[in-house]
Amino acid sequence: MTILPQTQDPSPPAPVGLSERIVVLDVLRGFALLGILVVNIQSFAMIEAAYFNPTAYGDLTGLNRVVWALTYVLFDQKFMTLFSIMFGAGVLLMTSRREAAGCASRALHYRRMGVLLLFGLVHAYLFWHGDILVYYAMCGAFVYAFRQRSPRFLMTLGLSLIAVASVILLLSGWSMPSWPAEEIAAFIQDLEPPPDKIAEELAAFRQDWLGQVAHRAPLSLEFEILIFLVWGFWRAGGLMLIGMALLKLDVVTAARSTRFYANVARIGLVTGIPIVAYSIYRNVQSSWSVRELFFFNHQFNYWGSLLVSAGWMGLVMLAVKSGRFGFITRRLAAVGRMALTNYLGHTIICTLIFYGHGLGLFGRVERLGQILIVLAIWALQLTVSPMWLRHFRFGPFEWLWRSLTYRRWQPMRIRPGQHQ
Secondary structure (H helix, E strand, O other): OOOOOOOOOOOOOOOOOHHHOOHHHHHHHHHHHHHHHHHHHHHHHOOOHHHHOOOOOOOOOHHHHHHHHHHHHHOOOHHHHHHHHHHHHHHHHHHHHHHHOOOOOHHHHHHHHHHHHHHHHHHHHHOOOOOOHHHHHHHHHHHHHHOOOOHHHHHHHHHHHHHHHHHHHHHHHHHHHHOOHHHHHHHHHHHOOOHHHHHHHHHHHHOOHHHHHHHHHHHHHHHHHHHHHHHHHHHHHHHHHHHHHHHHOOOOOOOOOHHHHHHHHHHHHHHHHHHHHHHHHHHHHOOOOHHHHHHHHHHHHHHHHHHHHHHHHHHHHHHHHHOOOHHHHHHHHHHHHOHHHHHHHHHHHHHHHHOOOOOOOOOOOOHHHHHHHHHHHHHHHHHHHHHHHOOEOOOHHHHHHHHHHHOOOOOOEOOOOOOO
């Protein structure tokens, strides 16, 4: 791609209409967003340690064990991977269209990321500490500088960034025996909390909203600084660069052959699933040693998730290209077009179910019950999203995001006979 001069905009910027969208990107984005909820609901419903160490809290036998194992092998990190790839592709698509039209993209892009950062901070501190929007805003600001590089460069840099977090974890694990005794004890307690710590966390999220905010603030700060520097920047930023490369290579636009996507699906799933499953085997063999599971065994899912994600992507592309699944792909596309609204909708619904300002079921719903709630939310969003978009151009939070980005209120309603 040729670097375009940053010229004065010949016309006021505006978001793309429906006719300009690459619908398959919306399908993939919607598919990824729904899959993310399967993983995130554990953080909404249970103590934080249970996400990393399933033996820390709740029943892990029978169907609950099956639900956890399937979540770990097929969903954990896989759908965040897909969504990050789609985010990177979206950054490239928006900016390249602007530049191809002879318009500057820099100011618009950074305003867009700035507004997303604001949304993320409000989300993290007032509603849910597991927010990912802050990560996406900061990584999105970073990857912009590389949008005109070649696919090979983007893939190489992306994989290199992803590897950094892996190396940090390995070095931390190898050095752990030399840590001060109190740091080792604190780390173990984080992943194997004693009964009093569990009771404290349960009480914190079962109380009213204002009380939750005080407990949530340090968790959000840690997630946005420490976890971002150790893991989030390298993983999300690297995947966004790979998303840019895959858009340039026409992989995420369904432009490749059916055989190509069949091979991607086959190779990704056949090689990735055993690698991730081996992580579970190692955890069981080590009796869920927190040092082993967090620093070493986690590596098999960290890298295997890339392959499983590719497999999922291949399956979605095959479904789109076949044309036989229009009923579901159209609904997934609608969910994807309203990705920000639906993501924040997950928080609104789940906090009302689990936190003290709602039903207060935090820590009271086992994994099987959680997955049933996920299925209900999927059904709701797959039904409501296309209904909403029959009457409105954007989801409500997309409308606000675009209006603040473009610095003028965007038209919202679709008038009879009007096309987007």
